Structures are given as C-alpha cells and as structure tokens.
C-alpha cells in the first residue's frame with residue numbers, strides 16, 4: 001500500500017465518521033423542524049401532499065441521505081451534497097410556510113450555521129444560494145404569500161428546535177474542537193521528535209537549552225551538555241549496510257534514554273551525533289553519566305553479531321557564567337568532542 005492509498009483510506013474513514021455524525025444530527029434536525037413546519041402548514045390549510053412530503057423529509061430522508069453517502073465513492077462529497085439538499089428543502093418549507101417569521105428565521109439560521117460548522121464558508125454559501133433559489137421558485141409560483149402572525153402553538157413548536165438543536169450543535173462543535181486540539185498537540189510532538197528514533201530532535205533540544213540558560217541566569221548552578229558521536233560510523237554503514245547503521249543509531253538512542261534521568265534531554269542532532277542536556281549536573285556527575293553510557297555502548301548487541309566493536313566519543317561542557325546563547329554552549333560541547341576524537345576516540349573529554 002503506498003502513501004496515496006493510505007491517504008485515501010484515512011479520508012474514507014474520516015468521511016464515514018462524518019457521515020455517521022451527520023446522520024444523527026439530521027435525524028434530530030428534521031424531527032425538530034417537523035413540528036413547527038407542520039403547525040404552520042395546518043394553520044395555512046395547505047394540501048395533504050405537503051404534509052406527506054414533510055413527513056418523508058423528516059422520517060425517510062435522514063436514512064436515505066445516510067445510505068446515499070455511505071455507499072458513495074467519496075462519502076464526504078456525498079454528505080456535502082446532502083447538506084446542500086437539506087438547505088434546498090429548508091427553502092421549500094420556508095416558502096410553503098408563507099415566510100412565517102419565527103420558524104422561517106430559526107430554520108434558515110440553523111441550516112446555515114450547521115453548514116458553516118460542517119464544511120466552512122464555501123459549503124455555507126452553496127447551501128445558502130440553493131436555499132434562496134428554491135425558496136424564490138416556490139414562493140413566486142405560489143404568488144408570494146406572507147404570513148406575519150406567529151401563533152402560540154407555532155411558537156411552542158419552534159422552541160425545542162432553538163434550544164435542543166443549538167445545544168446539540170454546540171456539543172458537536174466542542175467535540176470537534178477537542179479532537180483538533182489533540183491532533184495539533186500530536187503534530188507539535190512529532191515536529192519535536194527525530195523521524196527515525198524515539199528521541200528529541202535539534203528543535204526541541206535547542207528550546208530546552210535556551211530554557212536552561214535562562215534558568216541559570218536567575219538561579220546560578222551547574223548544568224552540563226554532553227556531545228556524543230559514534231566512532232567510525234561511516235565504516236559501519238560501508239561494511240554492514242545502512243540498515244545495520246540505522247539499528248545502531250536506535251541502540252545508541254535507547255542507551256541514552258536509559259542513562260538519562262527525568263529532567264535530562266537526550267536528543268539527536270543529525271547523522272550519528274547525539275546530545276544530552278543534563279540540568280543541575282556538575283562536571284563530575286556528567287562524567288559519571290558519560291562513563292555509564294560508554295559502558296553500555298561497549299556491549300552493543302547489533303554490532304557484536306558481526307564481531308565488530310563500536311565505540312563512542314563524548315565531549316562534555318558545563319555552562320559558564322558568560323555563556324548566553326544556545327550555539328555557544330553547543331559549540332563548547334562540540335569542541336570537547338573534537339578533543340576526544342583527536343586524542344584517539346573511544347573516550348570522554350570534559351572542558
């Protein structure tokens with residue numbers, strides 16, 4: 001299955017969910033509209049066929065619309081068409097009610113706000129134009145009747161539509177907003193993680209380093225930054241292939257996770273370079289953590305399989321009082337790493 005298949009599948013799943021949600025909302029909406037419209041049609045002594053049509057709209061249409069969208073190639077598009085048809089039906093009923101003010105305004109408002117929340121401004125405009133078009137055709141064909149009086153019966157029949165439907169619409173909008181918030185948090189988290197490893201990326205690391213520097217400015221103390229590089233990683237790739245190289249990166253990131261404490265931030269800068277931010281950690285304590293990492297790395301299983309030992313070089317730099325920027329601190333740790341490499345690799349060098 002390729003990426004576009006996955007995308008289509010996700011679209012279909014979210015389309016079906018949308019169709020189900022709309023089915024429930026349509027059942028509720030057409031039922032609540034049924035009573036005020038029926039009340040006005042009876043008061044205006046409209047012919048029997050209008051009542052039969054209204055009943056079909058209220059009790060058959062929601063299921064027909066659901067089945068139509070469910071079996072469509074694109075449930076989402078089909079449901080959007082259903083929403084436009086709903087608006088057209090609204091225009092028809094407003095005309096047949098001779099524009100009786102209370103139910104007409106409430107039905108038109110409910111239909112438009114509902115379309116806005118379901119499909120944005122474009123759907124609302126399409127629905128609005130359809131509603132006005134069908135309204136005008138029906139109304140003109142009838143000789144433009146106007147019924148200004150709202151009876152008490154029609155008023156009471158309209159109240160549940162105002163109260164219940166708007167409440168249901170608010171609940172629905174809130175649940176969509178909650179889901180969007182969760183999605184956005186998830187996207188934010190993904191944007192801060194390395195795409196290959198379950199570890200922070202440079203973006204998140206730099207944010208944390210910045211925070212740490214600001215904290216040290218107000219509360220002086222010791223914090224350390226550890227720069228880690230796999231020795232001869234290029235050779236691992238060249239001799240055993242990129243898959244083994246990737247597996248080695250995963251193992252190193254796991255070792256860093258295990259060695260890290262709750263407030264530490266292990267991160268991958270890119271390639272075979274890792275950094276661990278160690279807040280409230282003296283140079284000696286940082287050295288102890290680095291030694292633990294080196295010990296774990298010396299028994300890395302993946303490379304042992306190929307009778308090849310892989311080692312790490314680690315550079316440590318503590319934050320100094322004059323250090324103000326993230327890049328200054330990172331550079332100090334990188335310089336320490338350079339020294340470790342220069343002195344023969346497989347060792348820890350502290351500034």
Ligand SMILES: Nc1nc2c(ncn2[C@@H]2O[C@H](COP(=O)(O)OP(=O)(O)OP(=O)(O)O)[C@@H](O)[C@H]2O)c(=O)[nH]1
Pocket residue numbers: 196229230231232233234235237241242243244245246249270271272341345
């Ligand atoms: N498998 C794999 N390789 C990567 C990835 N990103 C970068 N590399 C490779 O990592 C290697 C990095 O090598 P260097 O750090 O420059 O050199 P080195 O062999 O580690 O040498 P020293 O650092 O001096 O010990 C390059 O060959 C890159 O192609 C990755 O995501 N997966």
